[in-house]
Amino acid sequence: MAHRVVIVGGGFGGLNAAQTLDGDRRFDITLVDRHNYHLFQPLLYQVATGALAPGEIAQPLRSILRRHRNLTVLLGEAVGLDAASRQVLLSDGGPIPYDTLIVATGAHHSYFGNDAWARFAPGLKTIDDATAIRRRILIAFEAAEREHVPERRLEWMTFVIVGGGPTGVELAGSLGEIAHDTLRRDFRSIDPADARILLVEALPRVLPPYPEDRSASARRQLERLGVVVRTDTRVVGIDEHGVTVETGSGTDHVETERIPARTVLWAAGVQASSFARKVATATGAEVDRSGRVKVEPHLTVPGHPEIFVIGDAAIQPGGPKGGPVPGVAQGAIQPGKYVAKAIKARLAGRAADVRPFHYVNRGDVAVIGRLAGVTNIPWLGPFGRQSGFAAWALWLGIHIVYLIGFANRLVVLVRWAWSFLTHGRGSRLITGSPLLPDIEEPEPPA
Amino acid sequence: MAHRVVIVGGGFGGLNAAQTLDGDRRFDITLVDRHNYHLFQPLLYQVATGALAPGEIAQPLRSILRRHRNLTVLLGEAVGLDAASRQVLLSDGGPIPYDTLIVATGAHHSYFGNDAWARFAPGLKTIDDATAIRRRILIAFEAAEREHVPERRLEWMTFVIVGGGPTGVELAGSLGEIAHDTLRRDFRSIDPADARILLVEALPRVLPPYPEDRSASARRQLERLGVVVRTDTRVVGIDEHGVTVETGSGTDHVETERIPARTVLWAAGVQASSFARKVATATGAEVDRSGRVKVEPHLTVPGHPEIFVIGDAAIQPGGPKGGPVPGVAQGAIQPGKYVAKAIKARLAGRAADVRPFHYVNRGDVAVIGRLAGVTNIPWLGPFGRQSGFAAWALWLGIHIVYLIGFANRLVVLVRWAWSFLTHGRGSRLITGSPLLPDIEEPEPPA
Numbered sequence: 001m002a003h004r005v006v007i008v009g010g011g012f013g014g015l016n017a018a019q020t021l022d023g024d025r026r027f028d029i030t031l032v033d034r035h036n037y038h039l040f041q042p043l044l045y046q047v048a049t050g051a052l053a054p055g056e057i058a059q060p061l062r063s064i065l066r067r068h069r070n071l072t073v074l075l076g077e078a079v080g081l082d083a084a085s086r087q088v089l090l091s092d093g094g095p096i097p098y099d100t101l102i103v104a105t106g107a108h109h110s111y112f113g114n115d116a117w118a119r120f121a122p123g124l125k126t127i128d129d130a131t132a133i134r135r136r137i138l139i140a141f142e143a144a145e146r147e148h149v150p151e152r153r154l155e156w157m158t159f160v161i162v163g164g165g166p167t168g169v170e171l172a173g174s175l176g177e178i179a180h181d182t183l184r185r186d187f188r189s190i191d192p193a194d195a196r197i198l199l200v201e202a203l204p205r206v207l208p209p210y211p212e213d214r215s216a217s218a219r220r221q222l223e224r225l226g227v228v229v230r231t232d233t234r235v236v237g238i239d240e241h242g243v244t245v246e247t248g249s250g251t252d253h254v255e256t257e258r259i260p261a262r263t264v265l266w267a268a269g270v271q272a273s274s275f276a277r278k279v280a281t282a283t284g285a286e287v288d289r290s291g292r293v294k295v296e297p298h299l300t301v302p303g304h305p306e307i308f309v310i311g312d313a314a315i316q317p318g319g320p321k322g323g324p325v326p327g328v329a330q331g332a333i334q335p336g337k338y339v340a341k342a343i344k345a346r347l348a349g350r351a352a353d354v355r356p357f358h359y360v361n362r363g364d365v366a367v368i369g370r371l372a373g374v375t376n377i378p379w380l381g382p383f384g385r386q387s388g389f390a391a392w393a394l395w396l397g398i399h400i401v402y403l404i405g406f407a408n409r410l411v412v413l414v415r416w417a418w419s420f421l422t423h424g425r426g427s428r429l430i431t432g433s434p435l436l437p438d439i440e441e442p443e444p445p446a
Numbered sequence: 447m448a449h450r451v452v453i454v455g456g457g458f459g460g461l462n463a464a465q466t467l468d469g470d471r472r473f474d475i476t477l478v479d480r481h482n483y484h485l486f487q488p489l490l491y492q493v494a495t496g497a498l499a500p501g502e503i504a505q506p507l508r509s510i511l512r513r514h515r516n517l518t519v520l521l522g523e524a525v526g527l528d529a530a531s532r533q534v535l536l537s538d539g540g541p542i543p544y545d546t547l548i549v550a551t552g553a554h555h556s557y558f559g560n561d562a563w564a565r566f567a568p569g570l571k572t573i574d575d576a577t578a579i580r581r582r583i584l585i586a587f588e589a590a591e592r593e594h595v596p597e598r599r600l601e602w603m604t605f606v607i608v609g610g611g612p613t614g615v616e617l618a619g620s621l622g623e624i625a626h627d628t629l630r631r632d633f634r635s636i637d638p639a640d641a642r643i644l645l646v647e648a649l650p651r652v653l654p655p656y657p658e659d660r661s662a663s664a665r666r667q668l669e670r671l672g673v674v675v676r677t678d679t680r681v682v683g684i685d686e687h688g689v690t691v692e693t694g695s696g697t698d699h700v701e702t703e704r705i706p707a708r709t710v711l712w713a714a715g716v717q718a719s720s721f722a723r724k725v726a727t728a729t730g731a732e733v734d735r736s737g738r739v740k741v742e743p744h745l746t747v748p749g750h751p752e753i754f755v756i757g758d759a760a761i762q763p764g765g766p767k768g769g770p771v772p773g774v775a776q777g778a779i780q781p782g783k784y785v786a787k788a789i790k791a792r793l794a795g796r797a798a799d800v801r802p803f804h805y806v807n808r809g810d811v812a813v814i815g816r817l818a819g820v821t822n823i824p825w826l827g828p829f830g831r832q833s834g835f836a837a838w839a840l841w842l843g844i845h846i847v848y849l850i851g852f853a854n855r856l857v858v859l860v861r862w863a864w865s866f867l868t869h870g871r872g873s874r875l876i877t878g879s880p881l882l883p884d885i886e887e888p889e890p891p892a
Contacts, residue, residue, distance in 0.1 A: 036584060036876045053501035060874045062632040072634045075588040075876075093592055127875065138482060142521040146539055186508040188518045410860050428506045429573065430482045430521075 002028035002070070003347055006088055006098035008078045008275060010038050010061045012329050013104030013311035016336030022068050026347055029071040030096055032088070036060050036075050039127060040403055042329055043412075045167060047130035048265075049137065049174035050182075050428040054127045056412050057403070078105070078275050081282040083304060100306050100343055103279050103293075104336065107312035107327070110271030110290065117238040121264040124167060133265060137175070138430050140263045141183060144190045151260070157195045158261035160243050162235050163268030164201030165208065166328075166366045169218055171265055172199040173368035176225030182428075197227045198259065200245060202234045202268075207366060207374065209326060214374045217387040221368045238264055270327065276313040283307060288315055297356030298342065299335055308342075310335035318357040325359045329402075334359060365395040448474035448516070449793055452534055452544035454524045454721060456484050456507045458775050459550030459757035462782030468514050472793055475517040476542055478534065482506050482521050485573060486849055488775055489858075491613060493576035494711075495583065495620035496628075496874040500573045502858050503849070524551070524721050527728040529750060546752050546789055549725050549739075550782065553758035553773070556717030556736065563684040567710040570613060579711060583621070584876050586709045587629060590636045597706070603641045604707035606689050608681050609714030610647030611654070612774075612812045615664055617711055618645040619814035622671030628874075643673045644705065646691060648680045648714075653812060655772060656822045663833040667814045684710055716773065722759040729753060734761055743802030744788065745781055754788075756781035764803040771805045775848075780805060811841040 003026055007014045010033035018031050037058040046052040061073045074096075080089035087095040109123030122132055137159070144156035161172045179195035186192065199206065199222065205215040206222070206229060219229050230245070237244035242260040272291035280287045285301045286294040293301065293309040297317050301307040310316065311332030319325040325335070335357060342354045363377025363384055373391035377384030386394060396416070403409050449472055453460045456479035464477050483504040492498040507519045520542075526535035533541035555569030568578055583605070590602035607618045625641035632638070645652065645668065651661040652668070652675060665675050676691070683690035688706040718737035726733045731747045732740040739747065739755040743763050747753040756762065757778030762771040771777040781803060788800045809823025809830055819837035823830030832840060842862070849855050 036588065036874070053499040055499035055875055058875050060632075062629075063874070066631045073632075074592070075585075076592070139521075142482065146520070146522070183508075185512045186506075186519075411857050414856050414860060428482070428509070429501055429504050 004099045005029045007031045007102045009104035011106045013332035013336040016333050017102050017340045020337045020340030032074045034077045044130050045170045048133040083282045103309040104311050105273035105275045105313045107270040107272050110269040120238045121266040123266040135430050145187050155260045155262045160198045160261045160264045164206035168267035172227045176227045177369040200230045200233045210376045218374045221372045225369045272313045299357050308339045319359045367395045450545045451475045453477045453548045455550035457552050459778035459782040462779050463548050463786045466783045466786030478520045480523045490576050491616045494579040529728045549755040550757050551719035551721045551759045553716040553718050556715040566684045567712040569712040581876050591633050601706045601708045606644045606707045606710045608646050610652035614713035618673045622673045623815040646676045646679045660820045664820045667818045671815045718759045754785045765805045813841045
C-alpha cells in the first residue's frame, strides 16, 4: 500500500512539499485547503491597491497540481487532529488518515489581544482582505469628494498604515503612488495629492530585518512619495474615526497623540492559524505567544517524527545566526521542499542521512512605488544592497519568475508595463456592497 | 451659466452620452452611478465562468472620463426625481439640479413575480452576480468530488440554465466547455464530463431574435458541447434541490417534470431599474409590465422634453420593423449618442432639425464555447449568417475592439490566447466565504 501523506495548507510550504513529492508512485498524497487556490502572497498588496486583479496572483490548486495523478486536492477545513490514530478531522466529511502529516497552515494577522481593532483596521492575508482594503481606499477618496466639512474631509483623506515591515512599507508606497500619480486627475472637489499617508512603526526604523542603511533609504524613498514615516510610535487605540498613538521611547517623556483617519490598515502582527494550536494540543508540543508550534531541527513535532509543521505555523530552527527562520515566502518554500525530500529519504531507508533543516537566506526585496525600492541580498555582497531603480528592477524580475502560472506572468507583465507607461492602475473596482458607508436610504418622495 | 446635464447610470447608454457631450464647454455634466465602474456587460458571462477576471471587463468611470474637465463623476444612488423643480434626489447628500436629465439606469433580472426563486437561481447583471455564479459553479464540482451518495452527487453535477436568449446560450456553452475541457483532469472521484447541462427555454427555439436556421445551428453547436436543449419548456418552480418544468404547448398534453439540480442559473427575464419607475411616477409617464418607461420618438418623456430615458430603462420606438429597440448593447449605445447630439442641437437652436431616433441593426453575434458561435448581421447579406469558427472569429474581433481600456484589451487577448492554447480558464477563484455550503463546523475534539 502506498504511503499516505496528508498536507494541510496549499500556500508556499504545502504546495512546494506536494510538488517535490510528485511523481513518486510510492506516495498517496492528499492536499487539504480551505480555499480552492494557491495565493502568491507577496503581491497581495498590489491587489489591495488596485494594480492587479485577484485572479492574476492566484491559481486554482487543482490546475497547478492536475498532472500529479497520485495527488488528491480537497476543498475543506481541517479542524482537529487525532495523533494516536493518525487522522486529520475535517469540519465536514470523514477524517483523513495519514502515515505522514505536513502542517503548513500559515498565519493570519493578529491585533495583540485588541480584537476590537479588526473592524476598523483590516489586515492583509487573503484575497478577500485585499478586495476589502481596495474598497476602503477607493471609497475614502469618493467620500472625500462628496464631503464639504473640512474636518470630516481630512478624516477621509488620511490613511494610517500600522506596521513598518515589508507589507506596511509596500502598502504605504503604493498609497503614495495612488494619491500623487494614479488618481491625480480623477476628482473635481479634492486633490488626491492632499492625502495624508502615515506609516506608524513601534521600533526605531522601518524594515527592521534589513541593514540600517537600507532602512534609512526606504524611509527617504517613502518620504519622496509624500508618506509621513512615524517610527518609535506605538498604536494604543483604533476606532472608526482614527488612531491613538504614543510616541517617545521607554525612559523618555511619553506623549499621546490622536490622528483622525477613516482608513487604517493593519500590517503589524501575525498569529499562526488555529489548526497549528490544535496540532500542539493533540501532540503536547509547545507554542509561542503567536501560536506557532515549536518544532525540532528536522521540523517535526517532538515525539512525533511523522508530523511536520512548516512555514508560518511553526517556529523553525535553522535560520540566520542560529535564530528562527524568518516569516517570508522562502521561509515556507525551503521547508516545503526539505520535508518532501526527508520523507522520500525515510521511505528509502536513508532517514539517518537527513540533516537538520538549514535556511538559506536568498535575500529580501521591497518595492516602494514607481521605480523605487530597497534590496538586501547578503550573498551578492555589496551588490546585494541596492536602492531605487536597481532594487525595483530586481524585484520585478524575481516576482515574475516566481509567479505561478505562465498566463498570469504574461498578464501581470502587460498590466505592469501599461501602468508604468500610463501611471494608471487597472483594477480599481469597488465590489461588494457598492455604496458609501454609513448611508441610510431615505424614503423617496412619492 | 453652463447648461446642466445630469446623467443617471454609467452603462453603455450613459457613458456614450457623456462621451458625446464631451469637450463642449457650454455643458456642465454630472454622471451619477451606484458603482465606480463601467461594466462591459456582454462579457459578464465570461467572468461567471472563470475565463476572465472582473477587473478585465470593467473600468473605473473616473478614469474613462478623466480628461473631460466639465464632467463630474459621483458615486451615489439616485432614489427619486422632483420633475417640477428639476432635481434628482440621492440616497445621501443634496439633490442635483439639472436643465436636461438623461436616465440610463438599465435593468436587472426579473423572476416574473416569483421573487423566492432569486435565492436558488441567481441572475447575471453585475460583477457581484458574476463572482457569485462562478463560486456556485466551482463549488458544485468540489461538492460532487466529496459526495459519495449517487443521487446527491447527480444533483451537484446537474446545471440548469433558464432562458435561451444570448446570455443563456453563452452560459450554457461555457459550462459545456468547463465540464468537457477545462476541468477534465482536475478531479479524482468524478469525471466533470458527466455533468448534465440543461438549457430550458419556454419558446420553441433558442435565440428567438435570430433567424430560424441560426437558432437551429446554435442548438446543434450546444448539443455538440453536451448541452441538453429543452425548448417549449416552462419553469414553474425552483427550490434548493432542483427545478420543476412543464412541457408541451398550449393545446397539447402538458406534462410536469422534476429536474434535480443544485445549480440553477437565471437568464430569462429582465426588469427596468426602480429609478425608471420613479421617473414615470414623477412625470406621469406610462410603464410596461417590465417597468420600462414609454418614451416619445425623440426618447423623451411625454410632456417633459428635458427628460430623456434610454436603453433598458425605456421602451424605445425606432427599432427594427417599426417595433421597439432590442435590449442589446447597441440599443443603449446608439440612443446615448443620439440624445447627446439632440441636446447639442437644441442648444444651438436647431431643435427642429433633430429627427426621431432610428435604430441601426448592426447585427448580433453569440459565441458557443470554443471556436463556435452564430451570427446574424443583416447588412452583410448572406455573409452575415455565419456559424462555427467564422462566427467565433467575428465575435472575437468585435469584442476586442469595443472593450473599454487598451490595457484590458491586451490582457483579455493574452488570456484568451492562453486559454485557447491550454484549454484552461485563468480566473477560477472561489472568493467570498470559502467553504462548501450547508456545512456546520462541529466542535473539534479537545
